Amino acid sequence: MSEHTVPGSPDELAAALDATGYLPDQGLATAAYLALVMHRPLFLEGEAGVGKTALAQALAQITGRPIYRLQCYEGLEASQALYDWDFGRQLLHLRAAEAAHAADDPARLEASLYDRRFLLARPLLQALEDSPSVLLIDEVDRADDEFEAFLLEVLSDFTISIPELGTVRAQTPPLVVLTSNRTREVHDALKRRCLYHWLAHPDFDREVAILRRRLPEVTEQLAHQVARATATLRTLDLLKPPGVAESMDWATALHTLGARELDPDLAARTLGAVLKYREDTERVQFLRPEALFGG
Incomplete structure (x- = not known):
């Protein structure tokens, strides 16, 4: 799409995202389209690694807008964001x-x-000044309640007051994407300001399609087996179930080792690419590899 283009429908947006390598389902494409045309923030919630941050990056790519990212953390203050x-x-x-x-x-x-x-502009001010833009507020659930209240005020009218210089107002409201891994509940007041979408782990066919699209060097058989094994791991009540990002890392690691298919021994030796907690690795290693990864 040309610079600063807004797709004409959810299907057109889905096709444009597909062209970037991001494969949304119909619900996500519709929510993103409405956020664009209604100038409403999009609140994305879901497990880590399901593609929340990647969606904001893909939206910036297809609309030709610059993207500004505010990474939230405990103790984040307004001055660090403004x-x-x-x-x-x-x-x-x-x-x-x-x-x-x-x-x-x-x-x-x-x-x-x-x-x-x-003046040193931080992400919020940068996004308002460089209009139109995409503003990614990543992991807002890690910020404090006070910062949430401040954020709600900024998002209400996309205006920032600088006492020494005056008021900065976005000519075109930025496309705001807020993400949350749900480490805590975000206040209802902020959610009400946004369009909401829950990102679940993709089903088997869509995960295979993602792996094949993002990692064309990986064999089709290996992509199918990694997607199936990752789906199995997500059923084990792990501390951190693997997301799409981890399945891509796993497939890349296996391909790097020359694998064209997934075998139990190689799967066990590369668990560090897909599991990030010692307890999860021990739990999986305790089970029969053949039951999880075939063989």
Whole structure:
């Protein structure tokens, strides 16, 4: 699609995503399309590795928009998401002004210290200024309640007030994609502001299609066997069931070792590509490999 193009329907959006290598189901394509045309944030919830972040990246690609990513974490503050002042450059400017005897007018000097060139824009401000854009707010469930409340205020009108410079308003609201791994419940007030979609693990046929599309060097037989084995692992009540990202890593690791099909011994030796907790690895190794991976 050409730059800044908005697909004309959910089916057109699904086809465009497909062309990038991202294979959405009908529900996800519809939710993403509505977020685009309604200028509403899209809240994506689901297990890690199911493609939430990748969807935002694919949407930026097909619409020709720049993408700005805000990675959330405990203790994240508004200044780290909005803007900060470059104190080092301000200090250099102050010293240069003093050397040039420009400090005789304190009011003028103070105003010059808060010029736009000294402002360090963070992801939220960048997304509003560089319009239209895609704003990815990743793992919002890791942020604190206070940051959630602040985020709700920003998303209500896509406006940021900078006391020293004035108000910044997005000419076109960014396409906002919020993701959550559901480590905690996000407040209803934020969810109500958004369109919501739960991303489940793909079914077998779609996972095979994803592996074949993203990893064309992997044999068809290996892709089928990795998808089937990964689906089996997800039934074992693991601490961290593998997502699509892990199945792709696993298939890539097996291919790197020269595998054209999955055998129990090689599967057991490459579990580190698909399982990320010692307890999960021990649980799987305790079971008969043939029962899990064939043979």
